[in-house]
Amino acid sequence: MLAVVNCSQLVTLRGAARPRVGAEMRELSIIEDGAMLVGDDGRIAAAGARSEVEPLIAGDCEVLDAGRRVCLPGFVDAHAHPVFAGTRAGEFEQRAAGATYQEIAAAGGGIRASVRATRAATEDKLVSASKRYAGWLLRGGTTTVEAKSGYGLSVADELKMLRAVRRLNAETPLQYVPTFLGAHEVPDEYRARRADYVELVIEEMLPRVAEEGLAEFCDVFCEAYVFDVDDSRRILSAARTHNLGLRLHADQLSLSGGARLAAELGATTADHLEHTDAAGIAALKSAGVQPVLLPGSVYALGSSRYPAARAMIEAGLAVVIATDFNPGSSPTPSMPLVLSLASTHMRMTPAEAITAATVNAAYSLGRGRETGSLDAGKRADFCLHDCADYRELAYFFGVEHAHAVYVGGRLAFRRGN
Amino acid sequence: MLAVVNCSQLVTLRGAARPRVGAEMRELSIIEDGAMLVGDDGRIAAAGARSEVEPLIAGDCEVLDAGRRVCLPGFVDAHAHPVFAGTRAGEFEQRAAGATYQEIAAAGGGIRASVRATRAATEDKLVSASKRYAGWLLRGGTTTVEAKSGYGLSVADELKMLRAVRRLNAETPLQYVPTFLGAHEVPDEYRARRADYVELVIEEMLPRVAEEGLAEFCDVFCEAYVFDVDDSRRILSAARTHNLGLRLHADQLSLSGGARLAAELGATTADHLEHTDAAGIAALKSAGVQPVLLPGSVYALGSSRYPAARAMIEAGLAVVIATDFNPGSSPTPSMPLVLSLASTHMRMTPAEAITAATVNAAYSLGRGRETGSLDAGKRADFCLHDCADYRELAYFFGVEHAHAVYVGGRLAFRRGN
Secondary structure, eight states, X not given: OEEEEEEEEEEOOTTOSSOOOGGGGGOXXXXXXXXXXXXXXXXXXXXXXXXXXXXXXXXXXXXXXXXXXXXXXXXXXXSBOOOOSSOOHHHHHHHHTTOOHHHHHHTTOTHHHXXXXXXXXXXXXXXXXXXXXXXXXXXXXXXXXXXXXXSOOSHXXXXXXXXXXXXXXXXXXXXXXXXXXXXXXOOGGGTTOHHHHHHHIIIIIHHHHHHTTOOSEEXXXXXXXXXXXXXXXXXXXXXXXXXXXXXXXXXXXXXXXXXXXXXHHTOSEEEEOTTOOHHHHHHHHHHTOEEEEOHHHHHHXXXXXXXXXXXXXXXXXXXXXXXXXXXXXXXXXXXXXXXXXXXXXXXXXXXXXXXXXXXXXXXXXXOTTTSSXXXXXXXXXXXEESSSSTTHHHHSOSOOOEEEEEETTEEEEEOOO | OEEEEEXXXXXXXXXXXXXXXXXGGGOOOEEEEEEEXXXXXXXXXXXXXXXXXXXXXXXXXXXXXXXXXXXXXXXXXXXXXXXXXXXXXXXXXXXXXXXXXXXHHHTTOTHHHHHHHHHHSOHHHHHHHHHHHHHXXXXXXXXXXXXXXXXXXXXXXXXXXXXXHHHHHHHSSSEEEEEEEEETSOOGGGTTOHHHHHHHIIIIIHHHHHHTTOOSEEEEBBOTTSBOHHHHHHHHHHHHHTTOEEOOEESSSSOOSHHHHHHHHTOSEEEEOTTOOHHHHHHHHHHTOEEEEOHHHHHHTTOOOOOOHHHHHHTXXXXXXXXXXXXXXXXXXXXXXXXXXXXXXXXXXHHHHHHHHTHHHHHHTTOTTTSSSOOTTSBOOEEEESSSSTTHHHHSOSOOOEEEEEETTEEEEEOOO
């Protein structure tokens, strides 16, 4: 058994039987001078005030003194591309010098550059490159991360990516939730025959992915010049027949109808939504779709068009925020930086941002009963942050606040100094 | 003696006898597979290709294997307020919920809130609170930081702040350069008689600061509703008679004439410059004033009006970038995040940003012959960053890249894991 004592704030978010909406998003159920007990099964046995929890501590229990730090559930990063080979630092330099993301993509860069590097990498190499990022994610206090494929874009390379995710799940403390994103981009060899690539995704990739049990969700990059609404509908409808949950890159670069499609299909999430209008928000609401907002990519693309988080919260949507970690449009693995962006540029309060990054994110990945809050019975995924007030996580930005990170009650990262 | 070997890139910026301008800012003088020798005096004895440096390594020399990491000069953070008591996380929350910085200031918050907390703190308490931030600065790869007073605003409290800076200089590895900023804000007790406060600054504070040798520079927050151009001119002219160098918070919130005043007075730097026009840029150029750009505060205020870095570089100004680290408008100690902001939102290339954050920044603090590049004879202030390509520092954002930081050849920080 493990007892965590002497937390300045135990931020529990306890008791959410469903994702939180509206004013509930500001309710973190903070216990001052809190303590927590973790069983040998790696699950939370009790979380509460010191006076309630201390009598339960057995003699042979390991005691972790939090040193008046904040204890938070591990962050759940519900939209990420954390498996790739190569970086795109060269393109980053070109963009700083004035090239646009679209110009770079047209010259063969962008997602296609990562596809070339990822195809060229063996599964071993992909796993080893991605472990660097697993370390960064943990250092940021993230304990569960979605991992999309989508840099393979051939049957063999998409399967290679998803097998790499399975290995990362086994070989690192981080909990990966795999998503098949074969429809991330049209690969070079299908440039002139997009319809054939859509067929390949539906007829070959999806059945193989499902057969091997390599993914829980299917996602599509829905944008007029990539996969339009009709392509996206076909792919996601097929994915549903394989019992995959549905996610959608929607309305990122234009109002292409992605949010409405997500609502029509009853997708679990609609992601990005920078251009979604009021009708799109209403459609998401009536269909119970969770919006996943990705301010890191707005920032990294040098834009200032952030999604309308305030309108979505006020409409009663169960908002999620995530990193969109990827080597092109959002090279950040840091959930604390996403909290900063949410509070600074999307007018979410620090409490709303924390809710969006933990319990709401967990539900959006089908892990709402498992993680995302400090409730008895859940897996003991938590982080001690080196501050006494949780609001400092969003306030002091560019700093790694995590002091120690636990997944399933086991130490996954500890700051050495 | 210390030998640093096996650097993937030794980013030297060598040979700058003055701050770099124009196309020079893109020239980092990178040595692939570089090595460096540090003498027992803590100064760089040699920096060059492995084949040149290895023959110089004596038998009893300590060898630091950089493990194919990038070696960079320590960052020089030339505009910062890293000494304060209390945080303003509560105000941060209010701003996220919709209050403006100006509304919070009008209600007694803002700088005045930090003044109350700093006045209430003893010198010991101030030193101990600020050591937390010294640790963060070092972790970000910063080895020299400017430290402004300006949260005291009384003779005793301004002196207390500057004495705290002196102690931090002695008690931490970080190199502080002290700046007197008595004219940061008009304190509450002088609210109705600003002219009297200006007199206090000129007649009492400046002589005391100079007499005790507590500052190298004098700075003023020049803005119509705080200290206008006439006040600023009087204060800085007086500072010059005490042999202090001149800096100026100029044109941050409006085109108030700050850049022109800095040029008129031949100040060392003009800082912020979000609203400076072409005439202001030309004035800075002809007077040889260095612009210090502070994108962290633009970001943290939720604005998208970044200063015109591109125009300034093209005009031949020796641009500097800095954190503006402070508890209100820029709560980040991270120079890597400032590199990211510079490349992402000000169209500076990663190389230009590195130059602005090292050698140019060092000159702007009167330390150009001492630090800011890896030249033989300079103090061995350097950082090994955990990447093989220096561009990753600006590209992967929200991550602490520093692996080991040395000041004067002595280990100041090392990542424990």
